[in-house]
Amino acid sequence: MVIKSAPAAHVVLLTLGFVLTVPVPALAYVDPGTGSYLFQLAAAGLLAGMFTLRRYWEVLKATFRRGSGSPNHTSSE
Numbered sequence: 001m002v003i004k005s006a007p008a009a010h011v012v013l014l015t016l017g018f019v020l021t022v023p024v025p026a027l028a029y030v031d032p033g034t035g036s037y038l039f040q041l042a043a044a045g046l047l048a049g050m051f052t053l054r055r056y057w058e059v060l061k062a063t064f065r066r067g068s069g070s071p072n073h074t075s076s077e
Helices: 007-021 032-064
Strands: none
16 A cells, blocks of 8 residues: 655655755854864774774674684583
8 A cells, every 4th residue: 555645745845855955154163173173083983983893893703603712612511
């Protein structure tokens, strides 16, 4: 069963999309220190994300690894 949306909903969505995408002049000043700090935050976030993915990948590999060398291997002895 296909439900057709009302034409008014399309008008509202198009108007909202237009309003959100129209550029508005920003009457603000961003000093170079702020730009440098934002760059530093972005770089730190990227490196932290890479480290986290690498760590989870190692844990995932260790989980599926066979043999006694696996850190998650428990023996019944």
